[in-house]
Amino acid sequence: MRTAEKRTEGHLFRTGRGHWRTGAVHATRLGAQEKSRCRGGCPAESGQSAWKTACARSGGPLPRIQNRTGPTKRGLWQLFPRNHADGGAVLAGKTEPDFIVSGLEDPVTVTRKPSVDVFNHVKVEFLNASNQFNTEVAEAKDMVSIDLFGLRSMDSIKFHEIKSAAVARTVAQSILQRMQYVRNTYGFKLGWRHCLLEPTDLVTLTDAGTGLDKTPVRILSIEEDEIGLLTVEAEDAPFGVFSTATYPHQAVGGYVADFNKPSGAINTPVVFDAPTELTPGLREIWVAVSGGENYGGCQVWLSSDGTNYKKIGEIVSPARHGFLTETMASGTDPETTYTCKINLSESGGTLTSGTIADADNRATLVWVDGEFVAYSIATLTDSHQYTLDGYLRRGLYGTPIKAHPSQSRFVRCDGTIFRYAYDPALVGKTVYMKFPAFNQFGGGGQSLADAAEYLFVVGGNWPMGQRGACWTRPVTRESSTRHH
Structure with a gap:
């Protein structure tokens, strides 16, 4: 045995x-x-x-x-x-005297796989344990063959038993090398004295007629007839082909989100008094906040003395706000002559047009430097830049119709506005606000101490025609910040 x-x-x-x-x-x-x-x-x-x-x-x-x-x-x-140390040892060399021939037949017959059946691009599909067992493909290419015959891709082989990218690449390279360099099969007959040969044994063949000179082959099958004659089929077994080199590669990890990526600070917020008609029975201030590309939202903290802060809410959607690019002239209500040109790049905001009925119903309400306006047409003039014209309703909710210089603040009043109902005792007083931001995943947030401080003088939600002071600016000062 x-x-x-x-x-x-x-x-x-x-x-x-x-x-x-x-x-x-x-x-x-x-x-x-x-x-x-x-x-x-x-x-x-x-x-x-x-x-x-x-x-x-x-x-x-x-x-x-x-x-x-x-x-x-x-x-x-x-x-x-196939590259086994013992298996790689040649057991015996077969020469012409060892072959059994009948008549004019050749001692060794050679069959070569046609080039059209030889692929030079092998793909192995596997499950990568280092990438949450996602399906990936390892490739192996023979560039010399591709340059000579063009790219011939083999259908992807599914080896989901493989869980390592390094193993998958080794397997793909092994299959490619075998396909490229093991193309010949050999047939010959031997006498019964060679009965110890088995499939997988390595032997060498020497036959002048076929040009074989100690050519290594691996036995594939042996059939024995009733008189002990052995019909042997073998394949090429060139040394070095069944071992693969380790080639450099780029790891495929896919996209991995950085859940703690810093959100960055918010853009300068806009804080203003809400109109009486929209807050019956309440006194509210409205806040428009947006941020940079990593901004996901922010907390809202309020203080009456700039030291002791209290959290009053959270914002999760960026508001659409910006500034005027040209002076908006004073006019009448309704306005059909003058226009309002704005830039919303700061917040990445966009606007859509409405109708005259929308303007009359105040469905397109905006706040422009203390004046409430509703528009009918918003024409895009550049990236995040618009011209509001056609039909404007001005001085809504008792706000004064006046000229607004270039760079005046602009806010689209919609559901993204943060609304805070305050104690009437704060009317006329200065409040301090901070907006610690967080990223889209809720991580990477600012600390309260690192967030910029903004001032706002509460004007009171008075009847029409009476407006309180409304302004914001960041404040830089050294102070201890406490919160509760």
Whole structure:
């Protein structure tokens, strides 16, 4: 009994429910010597314990993954690394006197795979354990073959048994090299004295007629007839082809969000008194806030003395605000002559046009430097820049119609505005506000101490025609900040 059979006999894998049977899955237990060899030639086994089993379903993927070959014998699927140290030793050299020929037939027949069946681009699909077991593809290309014959891509091979990118690339390279350099099959006949030969054995062939001179081949199959004549089929086995080099690669990790990326500070907010008609029975201030590209929202903190702060709410949607790019002249209500030109780049805001009815119904309400206005047409003139014209309703809710210089603040009044109902005792007093921002994931937030401080003089939500002071500016001062 030869080496392969000795290594595998009697070592079927026990699952706890009996042996794995012939025709289903077969396995061999790897000894220490076999394991040490496997680390060099079996990428799917590397780094595992010596008791790791090498399982393979007949015609299944594991022999290809492990770069192994072998026959089924006595109910066992025998697998040998193609670059196995012992398997790589040539057992015997076969020369012309060893071949059995009949008549004018050639001692050795050679069949070569056509070039059209040889791919130079191999793709292996696997599940990457380092990337949350997402499906990825490892590729191997033979650039010399591609330059000569063009790109010939093989259909992607699904090896979901592989969980490592390094193993997948090794397997893809092994398949590519085998496809490129193992193209010939050889047929010859031997006498019964060569009966110790088995599939997977390496021999050399020498035949002047076919130009073979100690050419290494690996036996694929042996058939014995009734008189002991052995018909052998073998394939190319060039040394060095069945081992793969490690090529540099770029890791594929996909997009990984930075949940704690700093949000950055908010843009300068706009704080103003709300109109009486929109806040019946309440006194409110409205706040428009936006931020940079990492902005996801902010907390709103209020203080009456600039030292003791109280959280009064949270903003999760950026408001649409900006400034006038040209002076907005004073006019009449309704206004059909003068226009309002604005820039919303600061907040990345956009506007859509409405109708005259929308303007009359104040559905397109905006705040311009203390005056409430409603528009009908918003014409885009540049990125985030608009001209409001056609039909404007001005001086709404009792605010004065007046001229507004360039750079005056502009706010679109919609559901993104933060509304705060305050104590009437604050009318005429200065309040301090801070807006610690956080990113889109709720992380990377500012501390209250790092957030800029803004002042606002509460004007009171008075009847029409009476407006309180309304202004904001960042304040830089050294103070201890407490909150409750």
